[in-house]
Amino acid sequence: MEKINEIKKLIENNLNDYIKTLRMFIKQPSISADGTGINKMAKMLKEEMNRVGINTCLLKPSSGGYPVVLGTIKNKKNNYTLLVYGHYDVHSIGNLEDWKFDPFSAEIVSDKIIGRGAADNKGNFLSWIKAIEVLKELGINIPINIIFFFEGEEEIGSPHLNIILNENKNLISEANSKIVFEPRQDSKGKAFINLGWKGMLSLKLTFKNRGGQIHASYGPLVSNPIFELVRAIKEITDGINIYLPGFYKSIAPLSPEERECLKNINWNENDIVKALSGEPLKYENLKGGKVIETLLSDPSITVSAISSGSVDPPVRSVIPESASCLIEFRLVLNQRCNEVYNSCVKLLNKLNSKCRFQLEILASSEATRTNVKHDFVNKVKKACNLTFGYKCDVYPNLQGTSPDHFFKSILDIPSVGCGCGYHHLCHRPNEFITISQFSKGIELATNIIMELSN
Amino acid sequence: MEKINEIKKLIENNLNDYIKTLRMFIKQPSISADGTGINKMAKMLKEEMNRVGINTCLLKPSSGGYPVVLGTIKNKKNNYTLLVYGHYDVHSIGNLEDWKFDPFSAEIVSDKIIGRGAADNKGNFLSWIKAIEVLKELGINIPINIIFFFEGEEEIGSPHLNIILNENKNLISEANSKIVFEPRQDSKGKAFINLGWKGMLSLKLTFKNRGGQIHASYGPLVSNPIFELVRAIKEITDGINIYLPGFYKSIAPLSPEERECLKNINWNENDIVKALSGEPLKYENLKGGKVIETLLSDPSITVSAISSGSVDPPVRSVIPESASCLIEFRLVLNQRCNEVYNSCVKLLNKLNSKCRFQLEILASSEATRTNVKHDFVNKVKKACNLTFGYKCDVYPNLQGTSPDHFFKSILDIPSVGCGCGYHHLCHRPNEFITISQFSKGIELATNIIMELSN
Numbered sequence: 001m002e003k004i005n006e007i008k009k010l011i012e013n014n015l016n017d018y019i020k021t022l023r024m025f026i027k028q029p030s031i032s033a034d035g036t037g038i039n040k041m042a043k044m045l046k047e048e049m050n051r052v053g054i055n056t057c058l059l060k061p062s063s064g065g066y067p068v069v070l071g072t073i074k075n076k077k078n079n080y081t082l083l084v085y086g087h088y089d090v091h092s093i094g095n096l097e098d099w100k101f102d103p104f105s106a107e108i109v110s111d112k113i114i115g116r117g118a119a120d121n122k123g124n125f126l127s128w129i130k131a132i133e134v135l136k137e138l139g140i141n142i143p144i145n146i147i148f149f150f151e152g153e154e155e156i157g158s159p160h161l162n163i164i165l166n167e168n169k170n171l172i173s174e175a176n177s178k179i180v181f182e183p184r185q186d187s188k189g190k191a192f193i194n195l196g197w198k199g200m201l202s203l204k205l206t207f208k209n210r211g212g213q214i215h216a217s218y219g220p221l222v223s224n225p226i227f228e229l230v231r232a233i234k235e236i237t238d239g240i241n242i243y244l245p246g247f248y249k250s251i252a253p254l255s256p257e258e259r260e261c262l263k264n265i266n267w268n269e270n271d272i273v274k275a276l277s278g279e280p281l282k283y284e285n286l287k288g289g290k291v292i293e294t295l296l297s298d299p300s301i302t303v304s305a306i307s308s309g310s311v312d313p314p315v316r317s318v319i320p321e322s323a324s325c326l327i328e329f330r331l332v333l334n335q336r337c338n339e340v341y342n343s344c345v346k347l348l349n350k351l352n353s354k355c356r357f358q359l360e361i362l363a364s365s366e367a368t369r370t371n372v373k374h375d376f377v378n379k380v381k382k383a384c385n386l387t388f389g390y391k392c393d394v395y396p397n398l399q400g401t402s403p404d405h406f407f408k409s410i411l412d413i414p415s416v417g418c419g420c421g422y423h424h425l426c427h428r429p430n431e432f433i434t435i436s437q438f439s440k441g442i443e444l445a446t447n448i449i450m451e452l453s454n
Numbered sequence: 455m456e457k458i459n460e461i462k463k464l465i466e467n468n469l470n471d472y473i474k475t476l477r478m479f480i481k482q483p484s485i486s487a488d489g490t491g492i493n494k495m496a497k498m499l500k501e502e503m504n505r506v507g508i509n510t511c512l513l514k515p516s517s518g519g520y521p522v523v524l525g526t527i528k529n530k531k532n533n534y535t536l537l538v539y540g541h542y543d544v545h546s547i548g549n550l551e552d553w554k555f556d557p558f559s560a561e562i563v564s565d566k567i568i569g570r571g572a573a574d575n576k577g578n579f580l581s582w583i584k585a586i587e588v589l590k591e592l593g594i595n596i597p598i599n600i601i602f603f604f605e606g607e608e609e610i611g612s613p614h615l616n617i618i619l620n621e622n623k624n625l626i627s628e629a630n631s632k633i634v635f636e637p638r639q640d641s642k643g644k645a646f647i648n649l650g651w652k653g654m655l656s657l658k659l660t661f662k663n664r665g666g667q668i669h670a671s672y673g674p675l676v677s678n679p680i681f682e683l684v685r686a687i688k689e690i691t692d693g694i695n696i697y698l699p700g701f702y703k704s705i706a707p708l709s710p711e712e713r714e715c716l717k718n719i720n721w722n723e724n725d726i727v728k729a730l731s732g733e734p735l736k737y738e739n740l741k742g743g744k745v746i747e748t749l750l751s752d753p754s755i756t757v758s759a760i761s762s763g764s765v766d767p768p769v770r771s772v773i774p775e776s777a778s779c780l781i782e783f784r785l786v787l788n789q790r791c792n793e794v795y796n797s798c799v800k801l802l803n804k805l806n807s808k809c810r811f812q813l814e815i816l817a818s819s820e821a822t823r824t825n826v827k828h829d830f831v832n833k834v835k836k837a838c839n840l841t842f843g844y845k846c847d848v849y850p851n852l853q854g855t856s857p858d859h860f861f862k863s864i865l866d867i868p869s870v871g872c873g874c875g876y877h878h879l880c881h882r883p884n885e886f887i888t889i890s891q892f893s894k895g896i897e898l899a900t901n902i903i904m905e906l907s908n
Contacts (some may be wrong), residue, residue, distance in 0.1 A: 211733025219754030227693030239681030279665025309759030
């Protein structure tokens with residue numbers, strides 16, 4: 001207990017310095033979608049890690065792609081190895097006009113550090129580096145082995161992660177457990193941990209006619225790729241139900257313990273409306289605990305983008321040559337990406353469209369879940385409760401995705417998500433982390449380390 | 455007959471000069487969608503008209519908008535006045551990559567003059583100016599009064615035409631008939647005239663959520679503006695049928711004479727597939743004469759553009775804040791734009807969407823038709839047959855639209871469309887007019903003038 005107070009005090013004393021590093025990291029753009037600043041950020045992170053005494057190098061997959069920043073801390077007396085996963089890339093900024101400040105200015109307004117990546121994921125992976133710095137400064141020998149695995153392609157679906165993991169199996173094969181450190185505070189600020197992730201299948205669907213762009217007056221006679229795309233989307237889903245044959249069949253039911261976890265989460269319809277800036281629920285009758293159950297347990301589908309012709313400025317009076325959209329499935333345990341893809345192709349073929357379609361896989365990841373009764377889960381829970389001073393929530397899985405399945409296919413180890421910052425602000429404009437959230441993040445990282453040495 | 459041969463010979467002798475002027479006109483961009491070069495083109499046209507002795511000025515509506523180039527030729531002995539309508543603006547170029555040459559280079563390849571506006575409408579309105587030049591050079595007094603009305607906003611739906619016509623009624627009130635001179639040769643090169651136009655209602659439909667852009671993982675709980683847009687489009691149409699209540703009810707049936715005209719048009723399913731670069735018909739069983747009947751007599755709907763988020767580069771994992779599309783109805787005689795608009799709003803309200811919708815009118819024009827038995831129709835037909843040396847087709851109306859209804863609301867006069875160049879190439883990349891088409895256009899204009907003096 002004395003140690004814990006020492007740690008808390010040191011974090012408090014050094015916090016201004018830690019914030020400086022965080023702001024430096026935020027100010028360095030690292031957008032994986034277009035590559036902006038990625039390599040600079042990887043180098044900056046490696047240098048910071050080496051500075052605090054984490055033996056760090058850059059791993060590049062033979063197939064190309066942005067490097068993984070890999071750091072290791074060895075303990076000669078303990079075999080236990082924790083793998084800490086994070087990512088130094090950030091999501092695209094979206095519309096610049098939606099930001100109150102330059103997304104890479106790391107502006108501080110009262111207790112908020114604002115910027116793309118502030119919480120997702122720079123404030124989080126930096127918590128671990130600062131945790132190591134704190135422990136070292138206090139003369140505490142890191143009691144376990146740690147592998148830091150910070151990738152640069154998380155926000156684009158980790159397209160090279162599978163290759164890099166397979167090419168460097170030996171570097172991570174010692175791991176006994178895995179922490180994914182990311183924003184895990186709900187819209188009320190309550191901390192939670194998650195034991196799994198949804199899967200995701202991201203597709204680009206294009207319909208193209210044979211005759212190129214055609215004058216709109218030929219509308220009575222020829223097909224329009226936009227109508228074909230609209231028809232295809234409507235055949236796949238009405239925005240609520242997903243009509244692919246067998247889509248819901250393979251879903252793994254929740255265990256009684258998982259149901260119990262869900263029941264204990266106190267997060268209702270008003271919380272989500274508030275979290276989503278007034279966006280109402282699409283179901284009239286979804287209330288109370290059913291909201292979180294639906295969010296975490298139901299698969300879903302989104303069209304993230306759709307495009308054909310020019311709406312603005314309006315280019316009218318044409319039947320466009322092609323129309324495309326990005327379809328994204330969020331899948332739950334036991335639903336497999338390849339089965340969903342095949343099912344889509346089958347349905348699209350059945351449409352018998354005069355236009356030709358193309359269905360391209362942009363990214364895919366499988367759903368995963370760690371058993372709620374695993375000892376590792378208990379230890380992380382304990383560290384969380386200790387850090388935040390209350391019983392944190394346990395989500396059987398997150399509504400979001402993670403490349404957890406790539407690790408799972410190589411390492412059969414438990415995997416838990418936790419961390420600091422508002423989860424619902426990820427990817428939104430004006431993303432921020434509060435100073436106290438960041439400080440709690442560092443504390444949580446030290447507590448997990450200490451807990452795992454017991 | 456002697457006169458006609460003289461005219462033909464002079465056109466042949468001077469053709470190289472006329473082509474020079476046409477190329478100069480094509481090289482001057484005049485895109486009404488974004489305003490590029492419009493004012494320069496208006497000035498260039500005015501100067502050319504004054505040069506050949508047409509008394510010409512620029513008319514600007516008090517409400518703003520691009521000028522109408524208005525020219526007059528007076529004949530003291532004859533009261534008969536023909537209004538010649540054309541437009542000096544051109545359609546947007548679309549994708550530059552689809553063009554084999556710079557769309558404003560007016561490249562000549564064998565007998566084709568290639569460029570945006572070559573046929574639609576520069577080669578056509580210039581035919582009339584050159585026709586006047588030819589007649590004057592031959593010492594022939596122009597036997598009728600002519601008002602040349604060349605507007606600069608046809609390709610964007612003539613948004614200021616109604617105002618300009620009402621503000622300048624006196625300048626056109628003498629007109630007894632109206633010629634719309636535009637490409638009127640089918641994909642086999644056969645010339646036709648048209649006695650009417652379809653109406654058009656161009657709408658911009660937008661759905662917007664309340665919460666701004668939302669992370670895709672919230673898909674199980676919140677609406678997606680793209681799905682709402684897709685649902686709305688699907689409720690309005692399946693791309694073939696239009697489901698607005700009462701939409702087909704008011705349609706005026708074809709008269710026996712109009713049916714006869716349709717029957718005489720020898721233009722079938724292969725002709726359209728060829729005209730549209732291999733684009734197949736959307737109906738399996740539409741053959742022969744039924745093709746042209748469907749094209750001309752059926753109302754239709756097109757979505758010219760749809761947009762939300764970013765497909766390329768792909769910005770995934772978001773539920774976008776809003777989604778928009780451009781909907782365009784092509785209406786037939788007696789279907790009214792305001793009724794169709796109201797019907798859309800009613801249907802959209804019934805969707806009861808969680809997202810808010812906005813339905814904006816971008817352009818509208820009503821269908822028109824001139825009686826096939828009118829003497830003016832006969833005279834234009836005769837001039838056409840004489841020019842091309844065969845019996846030209848008569849379309850009761852065109853599949854396309856025209857601001858004809860604005861004139862009709864002020865002047866109750868017959869109105870006929872004819873002209874030179876392939877009709878199906880309008881608005882497409884690599885638009886061209888052949889040298890002989892252009893030459894026939896000049897000849898046709900002189901023949902119409904001579905015919906109307908009888």
